[in-house]
Amino acid sequence: MTLMISTSVLDAENASRRDALTRDYESLGDRLARRGIDIDAVKAKVAAYGVAVPSWGVGTGGTRFARFPGPGEPRNIFDKLEDCAVIQQLTRATPAVSLHIPWDKVSDLGALKEKGSALGLSFDAMNSNTFSDAPGQAHSYKFGSLSHTDSATRRQAIEHNLECVEIGKALGSKALTVWVGDGSNFPGQSNFTRAFERYLDSMKAVYAALPDDWRIFTEHKMFEPAFYSTVVQDWGTNYLIAQELGPKAFCLVDLGHHAPNVNIEMIVARLIQFKKLGGFHFNDSKYGDDDLDTGSIDPYRLFLVFNELVDAETRAANGFDPAHMLDQSHNVTDPIESLMTSAMEVGRAYAQALIVDRKALAGYQEENDALMASETLKTAFRTDVEPILATARLENDGAIAPVAAYRASGYRARVAAERPAVAGGGGGIV
């Protein structure tokens, strides 16, 4: 297997931190044992956990106002896979990559699959794109795609999704994620009902072509790029879609796609209860679909989402098998650093949720002891589980401190020298 970061750098980095980590792990183990928790069992679960990385995440993102690229931007999916391999090597938490078509389209799928294998990466859910026009495309998506009033445009969008499935089959993917920007900017522009009927008809055509062992994930979003109405605007509509399509259809929850103040963990619980939670696009946000680094704004909210997931896992909820993926826009950081940190944040929330005293919690809930129920969650959240995460990484040949190891490796400077600088772009779209 090709390793992007030299093991000598990594070993030296780990060596400098190993003793302190051992002490911290022991001390934490002692404290957890007092609470009846076996630290090694938690570590084993954390070590087995992974979150997929989006191929587009390793490039610098931007806004409609501007994009400010960083050095060494990946030029194509092969470069992107190498960056993803760095993330996986150091964190040991991101074994799969999620592709975006047509951005990651290649002529030789076999070469792509081989590259992934060589880097130890598999291919997660495929993502279609009918929210922008590819060069030379016959019909524009300016006024919609799967819900467009014109049947030829809808057909084109359906075909594109089918092509994504075909590519995914070649790469070993088992799921298709469909997010559309379809909607309207003016009251009256679109007939809500007819648009949704058209969307459902199109999705049924896609669904019909889905292999038996695949799942299809639909993703809701409140607004942007449409600013008055969006066809798949919330989890209610998303649930209706999954219900209309059938047993292979599930709802994808992106943490930044909801109205202000919405209780997202409750939506997660409802979708689990009705067997339609497909998975997540993890990120964080303060205002809208900010696509900030996971856990950087409201880490307790992330924990509360994982509290629902571990609750479902613990009681072996029927049909519970969500896919986990990061989906962020890295506008001001090195994308590799952001994705490593975010993957660790997801793992941290998982670890914290694992050490919730669920028996005590259930008792407090039954007795309506609101304060102690809250404290039970807070106690788990307050626990600094970093020694667990770091030990899991170390034992899996990753880094105790991935960002430090990455910086020590000089990887960014190396690829900056190899990959030519790209223009900024975005500045004329206001």
Place this chain on the structure above:
Amino acid sequence: MTLMISTSVLDAENASRRDALTRDYESLGDRLARRGIDIDAVKAKVAAYGVAVPSWGVGTGGTRFARFPGPGEPRNIFDKLEDCAVIQQLTRATPAVSLHIPWDKVSDLGALKEKGSALGLSFDAMNSNTFSDAPGQAHSYKFGSLSHTDSATRRQAIEHNLECVEIGKALGSKALTVWVGDGSNFPGQSNFTRAFERYLDSMKAVYAALPDDWRIFTEHKMFEPAFYSTVVQDWGTNYLIAQELGPKAFCLVDLGHHAPNVNIEMIVARLIQFKKLGGFHFNDSKYGDDDLDTGSIDPYRLFLVFNELVDAETRAANGFDPAHMLDQSHNVTDPIESLMTSAMEVGRAYAQALIVDRKALAGYQEENDALMASETLKTAFRTDVEPILATARLENDGAIAPVAAYRASGYRARVAAERPAVAGGGGGIV
């Protein structure tokens, strides 16, 4: 039939406005005719339209900080019915009253029904109350009602709903509206899934006892009185309830119960499309469940909701038969004046939606002519339909200018003399 306002006052008031109204109606008819619209047909529809008044709406509302009562507060449901009769006499748009149990509980239901008949009022949906404790109640709803962890408390809440149905049957009502405040104030306080399972079980027990010709309306609300999670928090959960319960179960939409920025008219469209729109609690809001007078904050939003309703009515959407009710808190106005004005605002939105050029709109939607689609709605909304509403009222023996007629009648001073002043209350709940 007993008339609360003397016809001589009403006639005098109308006489002073009749000529101007005739001219305005003619001039508007001329303008509408140019757009291919028959003003008399619109007037006929408006004249036939009614919205129910909530019995509690004729008392002065308040907040957790204070309640500032006005003069002549109704002392009981009989007083309330008289106030409601004033509203109906002058607006001719509020033929039914919606009761709230136990607030409107009486020992003699026959007398109550008779009083309604004498005043020309029928009884709309019954409203149960399991969000506050009635004196002497065996089990408290402090920690929930239909979803409470304790089965005896749930049973009590179920029985209360069944009692509401019994009362409603005696009065000629055909629907039960269920809104619960159940939820939690702390993460962890409640297990979302188990609480919803308990809620559904309780509601199934209520549903099972529903007469064949009744409907049951469940009402979602984002927050308040619970401030972290609410069991029936949004239309997605509300839809699941209606689906789980069966064909007599429908979703009620209160305009003030959504997250900030949410597109409510789209939710209305979805519920119509999936045959689960039960009806409305009309009001307006700027921040939360402000319960302000309908149309006082965002009249265009109200129009857009009615645009969906008329769209469904026009295409005779399957299963479309929503109930219309006002639900407001009148903290700084004479409740009778607010309810009259709000009933007229609802009628206004309906009239404006009726004169939308739907054929042109459909064409613009098909061609993605967003600007002209928007202008088609705006043109209807901009039309001052007051002459239509006023003429419909006049021809139905109501008032051209209900507030002016009401003030001229001296009704408030009269009841202030008859009904003793009540204390303010509310001041200690912070």
Place this chain on the structure above:
Amino acid sequence: MTLMISTSVLDAENASRRDALTRDYESLGDRLARRGIDIDAVKAKVAAYGVAVPSWGVGTGGTRFARFPGPGEPRNIFDKLEDCAVIQQLTRATPAVSLHIPWDKVSDLGALKEKGSALGLSFDAMNSNTFSDAPGQAHSYKFGSLSHTDSATRRQAIEHNLECVEIGKALGSKALTVWVGDGSNFPGQSNFTRAFERYLDSMKAVYAALPDDWRIFTEHKMFEPAFYSTVVQDWGTNYLIAQELGPKAFCLVDLGHHAPNVNIEMIVARLIQFKKLGGFHFNDSKYGDDDLDTGSIDPYRLFLVFNELVDAETRAANGFDPAHMLDQSHNVTDPIESLMTSAMEVGRAYAQALIVDRKALAGYQEENDALMASETLKTAFRTDVEPILATARLENDGAIAPVAAYRASGYRARVAAERPAVAGGGGGIV
């Protein structure tokens, strides 16, 4: 003066609508007279009113996901001025254009000024751009501009603003509008206090170079492009800036730059009261800085803003002289049509505010007659003032129905033939 639309087309269009307009104007005059309002006086004020058009508004806008250009996109500021001239010719409500530097930078300012004169357009406030990197720029604005931690970058941003002033002086502009995207995406990324100190220092350098008869407008915005904190995030900070800078500094209010639910008309009132209202960027929004067409989402809110403006105008508030400009992103419409319609919407809100019965309103406010105060505003808002606007346009040689006249003229097809199609862009910025 060069006319972009042939007068024969315009005359024919107007001829077909003139009789109906005359009747409608008379009928409206009759109704207004009954309320003690002289329709001709209102018309005169409306006719004298103008709103500036942003040069960038005549191009198609987009989002970070995609931009879908329309036919005949303007290639440069000369093309843009021609499009602006169409808007002014037909609406007679947009006599000035606001430029954006460097987007509208030219080598020959004299030619630009002459072109404006020939088209009957003057130059409104200059807009600087330090939120994106121009090709070849020495220092990047990736991490801020006027508040950047690096003094050379701040100096560059200051110089750019000074250059904008110089260009504006040559063109007859009298104001500089400064909006920066400076902020942060992570808690901790920026020290709020130091960043604001640096911003103020930079702005003081710009202010020092401002000609005596110029004003400087600073614009606040809650978020985007920065997603955790923004240096000039709200009107409170904006007020502090204007206060720190001095008497030529004022606050600019963009209707889409506030937190959800915020009462914008109240902010307008506060800024007027404290003599710091500089002007407006008009648009509409439902979720964030959606930059939708003015009045398309919440026309009553627009009216309430104008209600404050007319209130201040009526009482001749000290220091009250706001600048009016549209600032919208036209993603799915012909930008010329959107700007014409929006200019008319602004005029409509002004006309509606002019016919508010201010004496009655003051009385109701004094007596706390909330309902009648509200009805006083609603009565004005409900009045269809289109005949006033259309007559004002007609008498100023504009179009009774600008969009219809524009479509009849074939202008878009003509420029589409002359101006080569442009690429979409935007698709890689997610």
Place this chain on the structure above:
Amino acid sequence: MTLMISTSVLDAENASRRDALTRDYESLGDRLARRGIDIDAVKAKVAAYGVAVPSWGVGTGGTRFARFPGPGEPRNIFDKLEDCAVIQQLTRATPAVSLHIPWDKVSDLGALKEKGSALGLSFDAMNSNTFSDAPGQAHSYKFGSLSHTDSATRRQAIEHNLECVEIGKALGSKALTVWVGDGSNFPGQSNFTRAFERYLDSMKAVYAALPDDWRIFTEHKMFEPAFYSTVVQDWGTNYLIAQELGPKAFCLVDLGHHAPNVNIEMIVARLIQFKKLGGFHFNDSKYGDDDLDTGSIDPYRLFLVFNELVDAETRAANGFDPAHMLDQSHNVTDPIESLMTSAMEVGRAYAQALIVDRKALAGYQEENDALMASETLKTAFRTDVEPILATARLENDGAIAPVAAYRASGYRARVAAERPAVAGGGGGIV
């Protein structure tokens, strides 16, 4: 000094936890030492820190829908002081109580002061109440108080504030907190400018009577009890007030009084920078002014607020001396437990902010290393500082685990037996 909880109970509770605490404190000290932090120095600061408790907080709160009292509700301010003394005895973090007039009005101020002394409690800021009508009050606050259109009503509100100052002087308080509910429920109901002028005039009269060594805190709030506009709606208006009044006037920040998504820590920074931060009402919220327990919903936000406070403290910001108070509504918990837990949460955020590596942070900020700046804060936040807080309590004769000690003491059952049960109330205010 009177101790409400017997020392034998407390000692037994502490004894059972002391060994584990010693180990945890040592282990944490070891980890902090590695980061260059002296745990004892942090502990000393935490031990010296206190937050005031609101007298009304020890009673059960409610909503406009209902209030569900708990057992042993305090009957008067003497009972309330005893409950507050429990909180202080166990947490050693709440040495002062903030009174609310007229709720806490007594005939014998000397007795009240003595009772406080006996319990080891001092008196923090006085709170006036002009948002509800006291029995027998001459003028109603239904339509406002300090901003009312009627001068006699304003005068009454001024006098009430002056009385609060007089009471406070007798008790040793040094500050007056003014929060008014003044505002409007309808567009047009209130003239924003005139209402604010009247408010300022009234406040100037209050300010004029303020003793030299007192401060006056004004508190802004977006909405509730007024639902369209609020006179002191945000920090911008609050700043204007403090500026207009003079050097003894400061702004109070309640964490739940802002628009959705607003960056509160930034407002705190601005007020510090402009020397007008008066202090805090701590609580937490998810939707509006939910008045939930501090740190229960978004603990990271609380930490970010304290990060600003410690930043200001570290650089000895000019004029920086904020008052700290809890302000919560305990609807579903034992108020004593909630207040103890919340006081500890405030201390926790303070301790976490104290261990931020500020030198490293400043370096990352200077270099725009957004990721490491964020990680620097997250590292401090992730540290479980409970051993520091618990040791500080223990060394101050408080409880290692205050809630457990309180439950063991049987205090609630004791007062429930002494204090008669109270009615629920609130149920009629909808």
